[in-house]
Amino acid sequence: MDVRYFMNIRYRGRLISDPEGDELSNEAALHGYALAIARDLVFGTRMDTIRSWFDCSFEITDEGGRTVLVMPFDEVVPEDEFGSA
């Protein structure tokens, strides 16, 4: 059964609510889904009003308003990636 999740964004203390949400068939897929979206935003979306995408986190809620996942956009670039010698 599909459940609607709201991809709200926390940016420098402010919460920007997602008014529409996305339907997903299971909560386990949520992290991967959020990561894919964050990746597209970080690497593909030029925004004037966001100083850095890495200042953002997803705070994903379900229809009942319960927070089901918090995901900082930092996760888009794994820590060990850059030249660990």
Place this chain on the structure above:
Amino acid sequence: MAQLQQSLVRNRLLGSLSPDDFARVQLHLETVTFELRQHLFRADQKISHVTFPERGIASIVADTAEGRFEVGMVGSEGLVGTALLLGIDRTPHTCMVQAPGEALRIGAGELQAAMERSPTLRSLLLRFVHTFIVQVSQTAYANAGYSIEERLARWLLMTHDRLEHDDMPITHEFMSIMLGSRRPGVTLAVQMLEGVGAIRATRGHITVRDRQKLEQLAGQSYGFAEKEYSNVFQFPIKRGS
């Protein structure tokens, strides 16, 4: 069935045909409704008709492996099915209704026959193709160098040009497809535009509050193609402006 009167036609291209040219196409034109998200033609499928919107907006979209994005937008100022005017019966693009309304359409063969017989008809329709190419070029320019806030301002201006009212029923999801961006980017951009008083956003609706503000935000990404249209046709894209 009552004969279509040219003076009552809202589509600007059909309205500016000479009486002779209008008479050539008149009997072949049929009225169709535009339902939201209805497909007028699909990628690589034979295009059966050239469609002249009367009310509402059609979007030409391109599908790539990475997703879908809008290539062009047409309302009552133009037509969809430009490939047919150029002698090609299909296109890799898809045309879908972005804002519901109605249109007049004519069969591909019938229009091509009329164009062969009338250089003035052919010339007018091809002039639209030119203005459409300029619009698409501006979209490429906007997508290459402008932020999502600027591109959203441009898109809202173009949509507003083609609708009668300031209140437009549009979801963030739909705008994300049209702008080729993930929806949260659109949500953030909508917030920003609302914050500066350019628009008011409610559930499923965007209302234009300050067109000038939108034009300032869009900068050079908006206006060039619109000016070219009014240079070519001697009337502006936006009705009543």
